[in-house]
Structures are given as structure tokens and as C-alpha cells.
Amino acid sequence: MKRLPLYYRYFKEAEKSGTDRVSSKEISDALDIDSATIRRDFSYFGELGRKGYGYNVKSLLKFFMEHIHGNETRNVAIIGAGNLGSALLNYKFSNINDRMNVVAAFDRNAGMIGTKINDTEVFHSDDLEKIIPEQGIDVAILTLPAEAGQKMAERLEAAGIKGILNFTPIRLDVSDGIYVHNIDLSVELQALFFYMKNF
Template identity: 50%
Template sequence: MAEETSKIPQATSKRLPLYYRFLQNFANAGKKRISSSELSEAMKIDAATIRRDFSHFGALGRKGYGYDVDHLLTFFRQTLDQDEETDVALIGVGSLGNAFLKYNFQKNHNTRIVVAFDPKAPNDGKPISNIPVYHPDMIEEKIKELNINLVIFTLPSKAAQEMADRLVKIGVKGILNFTPVRLSVPDWMRVHTIDLSVELQTLIYFIKNDVKDSQL
């Protein structure tokens, strides 16, 4: 029997959408079954890690056969609630925010941005990439009206904590934070911070160390 979701390691949970994406690619290519080694080669993840991740959910495959692609797709679709769309709000329509609005998630995922907020927008809203954009004065009203629980931060750093405090008061459950600010929020709210400058510096560090290692 699969373990409860709350007991699944965080690292495993973060890989689940990746597994789903690559399994879709295999299915689109007409693949009916795959081995952990084939999935490992495609994803560049160790096969032992894949088998360990899958083991948290019970017997997903059979020894000597591998994994049934359609079965895995169905399982991960249900696990990730891929059949249920999640509406998202975006706060801050600068360069990065505009990029999100133009791309939007509904093209490839089960999430979609349905509303955005920016100080340059009027209270009655204006469309950008077919998404209504309102002044931040309308945040509480619109988020409650649209029953939104997930918000993306692409706003200036100086406004991030104050905005998070406002979202806490109306019960928003999650923030995908693209500012470098480490937000202070209650335990019941989940924040995932993606600091692009830190990610870039980390990549530079590994590139330099890879070079050094190859010269030893």
C-alpha cells in the first residue's frame, strides 16, 4: 500500500511533475512500457532514485516487465490532480510578470493565471494577454471572488512582505515567490521561493567546480 502523501519526502514530491511530463512524452511517442533505466536516461536521474521514489506509492511496476506507461500516467495524473484546473493570481506585471501572462500555464499544465495585479492598472481592470489586470487595491475583493488559493509574486522586493501579510489575512494557502525576500508567514501557508540570482550563482559555482574537477 502506498504511504500517505504527508510522509512522502519533499525531494520526491518535487520530482512528481517531472515524472508526469516525461511519461507524457513516452506516451506521445507510442511507448507502452518503460524500465527505470530508460526513464533514468531520459530524465538524467539515477535509476535507483526513480525506483525509490516510485516505491513510496506501492507496486507501480513488475519485475522483469518494468512500468506500464498508461498506468503510470493515470496514477500520477490522479496524484497531481491533473484533471482539476487550479486558478492562480499573479502580483506584479513587470518584465517577468508579463512573460508569465504571455505564456500562462494552461497550455501545458493544470494551472492557469486568471487574474493579475499591478500598481499601473486601474481599479476596474485592463486586459494584458487576455488576462484582467487590476490595481492592488482590488486584491482582497478579486481573490475572494475568484476563490484563489495560489499566488505568484513577481513584484518588487520591498512590497513582498506587506503583500504576503495581506494574503495571510484572506486565507491564501500558497505563494510562489520570485523575489529574493524570505517571507515570514504562518505554518499553514506554504511558500516556494525561486531566487533567480541565487540559482544563477549556484550554477556558476557548479560549472567552475566541474572544470576544476576535470583538471585534477
């Protein structure tokens, strides 16, 4: 699952450069993933390529777009427009996903309310329950301090959010119908230091 977005990005770049087909070795060299792993990954989804021919770029790009992103557009809100939230708002998400729109941000800082960051308006957190249904938002990126994370997750669930990308260092307690993906930067850094030391 973690490799699928890498494959999608690779095929997207290949299409931009006008490439019609690629081999598993070319993909391997570009992504530093073993060719056998690539063939095994692709075979999991059926016959995506032909021996001696390789993989058709447009076909694979369409395939991965459907399997990673689905056919519907996702409206996303960033909860917490501080340093990390603002950085994410300034990030070009279209490089990752053509079907993802960051349509709103929420914060309590009075000085930010009503402003726009990279064309996305910042609303007051008190208006969250009103704005989320109005904008058809079903995904939230949570960039709040740890102590505010759980209460906000409960509010997001009640407002209709179906998926949360959680940058807070706590594990959120939500219903089974809500998918939470946790990104703890301190844990990721510790893992990096461990690999640097031991491999």
C-alpha cells in the first residue's frame, strides 16, 4: 500500500515526459525498489504488463489513479493553521492527488480568521460543524497540539468526517467507521536515526 503512491507518481511523471511504456527495471532504477518486488506488486492486481513489452504508462496511470484515489473528488480541511498547518496549506497537493481539494482551514487565532493561505480560507474552529457539511468535506488533516487532538477528533466525527490524517502525537479514539492514519514525526525521526546507526 505504501508503494502504490510511489508508482502513481512515477507513471504521472513518465506521462508528462511523453514516455509510452516502461520496464520493471526502469521503474526499479527510478524508485530504488527491487524489480521482483515491482512485478509481484503489479501481479497482485492482475496482468498489468506483458513480458518483453513492459508497462503501458497511460493504462497504469489510470489504473493506479482509480485504485489509490478512486473516482470521486475528496474535499479536505486542515485543522490548525499554525506552523505545520500553514506549511501544508502552501504545499502543492495536486502533485500527489488530482482528486483532492483542500477547501478550508480552521484555527482559533483571531488574527488568522478570514485570511487565505494559498487560496484556502481560514475559518474559526467554532464554525467547523457548519462548514464541513456545507463544503462536503470528508477528510481532515489534524495539526493541533496533543491536548486538543482527542476532543477535536470527536467533533470531526460528529461533523461527518470519514478520514483523519493525524499529525498529533496521540492515538485518537474514534468509531470504527473513521479511518485514522497517524504520522508522528518524532517516531519517524527516531526510526531514521536507528537505521542510520545500524545499517
